[in-house]
Amino acid sequence: MNPAPPRRFNLKYLPLAATVSLFVAMATLGSAMYTGFFSAQVFLNLLIDNAFLIVVAVGMTFVILSGGIDLSVGSVVALTTMVCASLVEHRGWSMGTVIPLVLAMGTAFGAFMGFLIERFRLQPFIVTLAGMFLARGLCYLISIDSISIGNETFAAVSQMRIPLWADASLSVGAAIALAVLLAAIFIAHCTGFGRAVYAIGGSEQSAVLMGLPVRGTLIGVYTLSGFCSALAGVIFTFYMLSGYGLHAVGLELDAIAAVVIGGTLLTGGVGYVAGTLFGVLMLGIIQTLIAFDGTLSSWWTRIVVGLLLLAFCLLQRLLTQRAPKA
Amino acid sequence: QKKIVLGFSQVGAESEWRTANTESIKSAAKDAGIELKFSDAQQKQENQIKAIRAFIAQKVDVIAFSPVVASGWDTVLKEAKAAKIPVVLTDRAVDSKDTSLYVTFMGSDFTEEGRKAGRWLVEKMKDTKGDVNIVELQGTVGSAPAIDRKKGFEEVIKADPRFKIIRSQTGDFTRAKGKEVMEAFLKAEGKKINVLYAHNDDMAIGAIQAIEEAGLKPAKDITIISIDAVKGAFEAMIAGKLNVSVECSPLLGPQLMTAVKDIMAGKPVQKRIVTEEGIFPMEVAAKEFPKRKY
Amino acid sequence: MRHRLAWPLVTLFLLLAVNTAFNPSFLHIQWRDGHLYGSLIDILNRAAPLVLVSLGMTLVIATRGIDISVGATVAIAAALAAWMIGGSVAGDVSRFPMPVAILGALAIALVCGLWNGLLVAKVGMQPIIATLILMVAGRGIAQLITGGQIITIYYAPFFFLGGGYLLGLPFSLFIVGAVFAALYLAMTRTALGLFIQAVGINPGAARVAGIQSRRLIVGAYAFCGLCAGIAGLLICSNVKSADGNNAGQLLELDAILAVTLGGTALTGGRFSLVGSVIGALIIQTLTYAIYSLGVPPEINLVVKAIVVFIVMLLQSPEFRAFIGKAIRRPALHEGRP
Amino acid sequence: MTPESANPILDLSGIAKHFSGTPVLRDVKLRLHRGEIHALMGQNGAGKSTLIKVLTGVIEPDAGRMLLEGQPVWPKSPLAAQKLGISTVYQEVNLCPNLSVAENIFAGRYPRHGLAQGFRIDWATANRRAREVLARVGLDIDVERLLASYPVAVQQLVAIARAISIESKVLILDEPTSSLDDDEVRKLFEVLRRLRDDGLAIVFVTHFLNQVYAVSDRITVLRNGGWVGEWRAADLGPQALIAAMLGREIAAQSTAPAVAPAFDNSAPPLLQALGLGQARQLQPVDLQVRAGEVLGVAGLLGSGRTELARLLFGLEAPDRGVLRIDGSEVKFGSPADAIAQGLALCPEERKTDGIVAELSVRENIALALQARMGVRRFLSHAEQTALAERFVADLGIKAASVETPIGLLSGGNQQKAMVARWLATQPRLLILDEPTRGIDVAAKQEIMEQILRLARAGMAVIFISSEMSEVVRVAHRIVVLRDRRKVGELPAGSSEDAVYELIAAEHA
Numbered sequence A: 001m002n003p004a005p006p007r008r009f010n011l012k013y014l015p016l017a018a019t020v021s022l023f024v025a026m027a028t029l030g031s032a033m034y035t036g037f038f039s040a041q042v043f044l045n046l047l048i049d050n051a052f053l054i055v056v057a058v059g060m061t062f063v064i065l066s067g068g069i070d071l072s073v074g075s076v077v078a079l080t081t082m083v084c085a086s087l088v089e090h091r092g093w094s095m096g097t098v099i100p101l102v103l104a105m106g107t108a109f110g111a112f113m114g115f116l117i118e119r120f121r122l123q124p125f126i127v128t129l130a131g132m133f134l135a136r137g138l139c140y141l142i143s144i145d146s147i148s149i150g151n152e153t154f155a156a157v158s159q160m161r162i163p164l165w166a167d168a169s170l171s172v173g174a175a176i177a178l179a180v181l182l183a184a185i186f187i188a189h190c191t192g193f194g195r196a197v198y199a200i201g202g203s204e205q206s207a208v209l210m211g212l213p214v215r216g217t218l219i220g221v222y223t224l225s226g227f228c229s230a231l232a233g234v235i236f237t238f239y240m241l242s243g244y245g246l247h248a249v250g251l252e253l254d255a256i257a258a259v260v261i262g263g264t265l266l267t268g269g270v271g272y273v274a275g276t277l278f279g280v281l282m283l284g285i286i287q288t289l290i291a292f293d294g295t296l297s298s299w300w301t302r303i304v305v306g307l308l309l310l311a312f313c314l315l316q317r318l319l320t321q322r323a324p325k326a
Numbered sequence B: 001q002k003k004i005v006l007g008f009s010q011v012g013a014e015s016e017w018r019t020a021n022t023e024s025i026k027s028a029a030k031d032a033g034i035e036l037k038f039s040d041a042q043q044k045q046e047n048q049i050k051a052i053r054a055f056i057a058q059k060v061d062v063i064a065f066s067p068v069v070a071s072g073w074d075t076v077l078k079e080a081k082a083a084k085i086p087v088v089l090t091d092r093a094v095d096s097k098d099t100s101l102y103v104t105f106m107g108s109d110f111t112e113e114g115r116k117a118g119r120w121l122v123e124k125m126k127d128t129k130g131d132v133n134i135v136e137l138q139g140t141v142g143s144a145p146a147i148d149r150k151k152g153f154e155e156v157i158k159a160d161p162r163f164k165i166i167r168s169q170t171g172d173f174t175r176a177k178g179k180e181v182m183e184a185f186l187k188a189e190g191k192k193i194n195v196l197y198a199h200n201d202d203m204a205i206g207a208i209q210a211i212e213e214a215g216l217k218p219a220k221d222i223t224i225i226s227i228d229a230v231k232g233a234f235e236a237m238i239a240g241k242l243n244v245s246v247e248c249s250p251l252l253g254p255q256l257m258t259a260v261k262d263i264m265a266g267k268p269v270q271k272r273i274v275t276e277e278g279i280f281p282m283e284v285a286a287k288e289f290p291k292r293k294y
Numbered sequence C: 001m002r003h004r005l006a007w008p009l010v011t012l013f014l015l016l017a018v019n020t021a022f023n024p025s026f027l028h029i030q031w032r033d034g035h036l037y038g039s040l041i042d043i044l045n046r047a048a049p050l051v052l053v054s055l056g057m058t059l060v061i062a063t064r065g066i067d068i069s070v071g072a073t074v075a076i077a078a079a080l081a082a083w084m085i086g087g088s089v090a091g092d093v094s095r096f097p098m099p100v101a102i103l104g105a106l107a108i109a110l111v112c113g114l115w116n117g118l119l120v121a122k123v124g125m126q127p128i129i130a131t132l133i134l135m136v137a138g139r140g141i142a143q144l145i146t147g148g149q150i151i152t153i154y155y156a157p158f159f160f161l162g163g164g165y166l167l168g169l170p171f172s173l174f175i176v177g178a179v180f181a182a183l184y185l186a187m188t189r190t191a192l193g194l195f196i197q198a199v200g201i202n203p204g205a206a207r208v209a210g211i212q213s214r215r216l217i218v219g220a221y222a223f224c225g226l227c228a229g230i231a232g233l234l235i236c237s238n239v240k241s242a243d244g245n246n247a248g249q250l251l252e253l254d255a256i257l258a259v260t261l262g263g264t265a266l267t268g269g270r271f272s273l274v275g276s277v278i279g280a281l282i283i284q285t286l287t288y289a290i291y292s293l294g295v296p297p298e299i300n301l302v303v304k305a306i307v308v309f310i311v312m313l314l315q316s317p318e319f320r321a322f323i324g325k326a327i328r329r330p331a332l333h334e335g336r337p
Numbered sequence D: 001m002t003p004e005s006a007n008p009i010l011d012l013s014g015i016a017k018h019f020s021g022t023p024v025l026r027d028v029k030l031r032l033h034r035g036e037i038h039a040l041m042g043q044n045g046a047g048k049s050t051l052i053k054v055l056t057g058v059i060e061p062d063a064g065r066m067l068l069e070g071q072p073v074w075p076k077s078p079l080a081a082q083k084l085g086i087s088t089v090y091q092e093v094n095l096c097p098n099l100s101v102a103e104n105i106f107a108g109r110y111p112r113h114g115l116a117q118g119f120r121i122d123w124a125t126a127n128r129r130a131r132e133v134l135a136r137v138g139l140d141i142d143v144e145r146l147l148a149s150y151p152v153a154v155q156q157l158v159a160i161a162r163a164i165s166i167e168s169k170v171l172i173l174d175e176p177t178s179s180l181d182d183d184e185v186r187k188l189f190e191v192l193r194r195l196r197d198d199g200l201a202i203v204f205v206t207h208f209l210n211q212v213y214a215v216s217d218r219i220t221v222l223r224n225g226g227w228v229g230e231w232r233a234a235d236l237g238p239q240a241l242i243a244a245m246l247g248r249e250i251a252a253q254s255t256a257p258a259v260a261p262a263f264d265n266s267a268p269p270l271l272q273a274l275g276l277g278q279a280r281q282l283q284p285v286d287l288q289v290r291a292g293e294v295l296g297v298a299g300l301l302g303s304g305r306t307e308l309a310r311l312l313f314g315l316e317a318p319d320r321g322v323l324r325i326d327g328s329e330v331k332f333g334s335p336a337d338a339i340a341q342g343l344a345l346c347p348e349e350r351k352t353d354g355i356v357a358e359l360s361v362r363e364n365i366a367l368a369l370q371a372r373m374g375v376r377r378f379l380s381h382a383e384q385t386a387l388a389e390r391f392v393a394d395l396g397i398k399a400a401s402v403e404t405p406i407g408l409l410s411g412g413n414q415q416k417a418m419v420a421r422w423l424a425t426q427p428r429l430l431i432l433d434e435p436t437r438g439i440d441v442a443a444k445q446e447i448m449e450q451i452l453r454l455a456r457a458g459m460a461v462i463f464i465s466s467e468m469s470e471v472v473r474v475a476h477r478i479v480v481l482r483d484r485r486k487v488g489e490l491p492a493g494s495s496e497d498a499v500y501e502l503i504a505a506e507h508a
């Protein structure tokens, strides 16, 4: 009846645009303040140092979009590094057999939690919290000490750099993370599974009544997150060349924070995978800024991290205030 | 002449000990006229690696850090080596096979601290008869000091079958947990407990409270050994509630600055610089206390 | 009500039974030094801070929120109280009068809660991020107050709060009892309970019905902060010191776990205060069991995980139906049209 | 009873279902034939929606048999039902508010392209096809916008569009017309007739008797969960139908105009809006209403009626014009302010703005009154129960007890409880936005009477309804909106045609 008012810019991308522009603003600020900050490698390091976080957060994005949460990711990363390290070091297995094995293990772990959540209508928070305890506990059963990986293939992959231009380069882990990100964007927006995740997050009841495969999708979401955690664990193993039960402590919170900062609603159904990338980069750049500053004491570090987070979130709210009510 | 720039990545600020360590390094850098780039890793290895990468990008002159954990440093240390920045390890070692990745390691030996505690106990108990029932308060599960202090202690006491560790549980290096766990030990084992071995002073201080609340006399009914020798431990020893504390010195600052200057001047430095550390039984506590800096 | 709490209660009794089975003196309570002494008393006393924080958390969760900053608030309150009381080995003087120190700690905790509430209700941030900010910065603030040290408290009157006994019972139980009673009355004798549930279930409808949900939400976070402040006082009085880095570490997870074990859904709405208390007791009893049964520390987490899995499955009606069906497998097809 | 019952496409019999002891369906049957529109009738809570949910696999019945084209089948989920060729529009709009309109239409069966058509969702095609299906139900909207940005009526049409775009043998529509105006209903019926002629079997639930006779071929009536009978529409007159549904006789819906009582025309207005509006949502509107007056608001879908109500109630902030109460200017920051001034709004969207699903009927009815009285003046449990039970009896709310969570009530009964919530506040001005949505004949009568009784007692009422006959019956004055602009005012006693004329007039 009434033609919709003309729009120059689709308002639903506003939160994403806000996040991206704030990231750019932060980067500009850093470059202006610290020497050596404005270099390609510093920005590539954001990807290299946060590759595992990107992968974990991508999995987490799907979980949160479906209206759930996965607290087990950090522990699964630790468990993966531990299993990798102990199989390679103590059993002498090769990289080619260990990696598929741990990926399958993480995937199965996620599927198991997803099954409990879906079949017995348990709260995701508590199931994945128990999963977090379990995975971390299993690490200690393997060994309480850390295990260094001396295997040459691992070391070679770990130190391999993909040259980009001049002397800027990217690690294998970062390349994998970018690939995962692209695949996830595709899954989220161009496949039935991805759209079902959004639908369930919007209203699970409606999704059931619309005849969407809710059960499979819910289990699938946690399975995917389990897979992503295991993959992140493999990247982490390359990154650290060691297995350790205390690796990636608190990673789940970083991942959740990255997802939410990236504009995804914790209540589900709203958000973008691409936003998550910028959420991770945001957290990363806050740390880089602080490392470059180098004058903050331990407690001021925490306070400043909190303040930067606050400033970012306030600005983001301000910029997105004019978003549609819905 | 240009000021030397030292990038230092600290583990965190998880204990008094660590705070004293940070303070020592900061003030020593100031005294030595070295510009310090300080970064706190909030107990995460990832963060330390990020900080080291940031130091490399900033082209600092020397990088020093206290590794959160021994393993997993090869990649980033190779990057530092490629950027021709010398690296100094403080407080904890790394288990890299390629020792050319760092110039020197200075700091304490956790295993040796455990051994010292064990030796003191063996000495103290040499005249007593019958079993010696020990309860152990471990540090955070999986952390290097917890593993090594346990290992060193066990190494020494296992020679004598009278020594039995009847309970061992983690107290996460904190007073509150130390007290809570000790409370449970006392209820479960009652008067059987002869000795308490705590991996740090804080847990021992918490446990002392639990022992008192259970109506027992700390240091008399139960012999208490702990590690670190921080101020609180001295107070407890002076009050006659703690038998002994093994020193683990956080005052690495001056040593570190000397090493940094030597490196920059091209002088050779030792691969391993051991800090002098003592052991303080309660008898000497009152005399030593005024000399303590942390 | 009875029905909803039945399974959490069963879990609690099972845990107590396990403890008793392995440690016959577990239920033993004796009179010693003018007060009751025994494992059960320990559990109650140790659970006190967790119960308090869980009560606050219950309200926040009921409004569809979550507060992950309670641990940091505990640390801030403890640090400020310890600093205001001050430390001199003499033990009979304090920097500020004790009531001032206590009020100061409670006030700062309240401010922390209000801050969270304002970020959530007024600025419109998502609760987990709003409280993450304080969670990260809060420990820094606590350490700033303590200067990164552990402040040992020597002022004896302060120890009564978390370590004293009244009528033979730990004084902390009276504090928890008072907070619980006040909260319970506020929820059942005024319309607060109804409004909070309405806001948690359907914020839109609550707004149209004329409920001022912003105020309620700010209030819930403020109360949660206050509870954390009281918990911080209890903890720092009990261990006679304040540790900016470690006080209340991971308390937020335990509190959320307690609330969920008590049968309150994290999606907001219907809540049960009694359930949260039971949930907190379950957690503390489990912790105590791990310590007193001689579980090796490296498998602590596995044991905890397995217990949590069992507890939540027991509480799931779907799981019970599933087990029921599995047992009566042959009859399965008859009911089916 | 009817000769065609020989070869039904869908044949349900002996269906029984009870929820925690209370029987909701008892030995119910339903037979559908190809090429018929079958009306399923019954009072609120009779079990219509439950029967539909049973046959689409949402809930599992206790007993019963279902034959689809002679084969015994039993769908275990809506997905399975869809695969069997049963496509459904449920009573409450069950779509995803966070997805675009096009997605809601195609969720689960997107057009694809690439790699032999199984690879990637083809958004361009999806959007184009969505526009096509929507055009069939007479809707021309931006299909890429989020569903939540459209009002219920549009959402209802989207749900219908989704259902008819699914290739199916049986199409089930549970109260599809509850928010639609006559024009939209007409368009929908055209579509249904076409589908029927193509051989589809259609089940249609409604509370509007005229709609039943306009399209349906046959009628099945349920009463209190029991099966009453099946008739050909031609064989069952309205009186008989009502009698079958209620189990007793009442006078058919009266069409007598202006039952509204007289009121003091000279009294100063209670509420006065001068040029009240909001950019893009509502052109400035002048309006006033006096104590004891019923002001009807009429207009077509999207004409801005809901927007007007929300502005008056402070749910949205006007960006122009002033609002006066008792002659003094007021600004509402939130509904709470409006309520403090004695206003009340029974909102149109009961699912999002109305019911608090997990709370009991008692708490839901007491909620607004309690909010008005404040936190401390707490209505005791007994007072709340008394209040709730009074309205349960007055409006005939069918619930196991007042302690039943309101989410478990049938749609119509939820709506009655919402009206009860606002009547309970005894406001000075009551704004009712589509209060009779989904309510059965008997209850509608009761609500109208309540409104008039309250008006007689001095309450001012603003009455918004898509059903023009209701508006003209109760209103003292009718404000007519078109395209978010007030186009005129009509006096009491105006006919429906007069209103339509006014709406159409300026179109020319």
Ligand SMILES: Nc1ncnc2c1ncn2[C@@H]1O[C@H](COP(=O)(O)OP(=O)(O)OP(=O)(O)O)[C@@H](O)[C@H]1O
Pocket (backbone or CB within 6 Å): D019, D020, D024, D042, D043, D044, D045, D046, D047, D048, D049, D050, D051, D091, D398, D399, D400, D408, D409, D410, D411, D412, D413, D438
């Ligand atoms: N899940 C449930 N639990 C308990 N009772 C239920 C449940 N679902 C429906 N009921 C009850 O079943 C009865 C029939 O409800 P149903 O929704 O089928 O009615 P309806 O005929 O569709 O009414 P309306 O015209 O109001 O939509 C109602 O009294 C309702 O309270």
Ligand SMILES: Nc1ncnc2c1ncn2[C@@H]1O[C@H](COP(=O)(O)OP(=O)(O)OP(=O)(O)O)[C@@H](O)[C@H]1O
Pocket (backbone or CB within 6 Å): A001, A002, D139, D140, D141, D149, D150, D151, D152, D153, D154, D299, D300, D301, D302, D303, D304, D305, D306, D307, D308, D348, D466
């Ligand atoms: N048939 C329609 N076609 C296009 N847009 C519509 C239609 N109906 C409603 N809208 C949308 O509805 C919104 C305004 O409707 P509003 O709720 O104010 O009107 P209303 O008269 O109350 O309608 P309703 O009777 O559906 O409640 C606008 O966003 C408009 O785009």
Ligand SMILES: [Mg+2]
Pocket (backbone or CB within 6 Å): D048, D049, D050, D091, D174, D410, D411, D412
């Ligand atoms: Mg119905």
Ligand SMILES: [Mg+2]
Pocket (backbone or CB within 6 Å): D151, D305, D306, D307, D348, D433
């Ligand atoms: Mg409307």
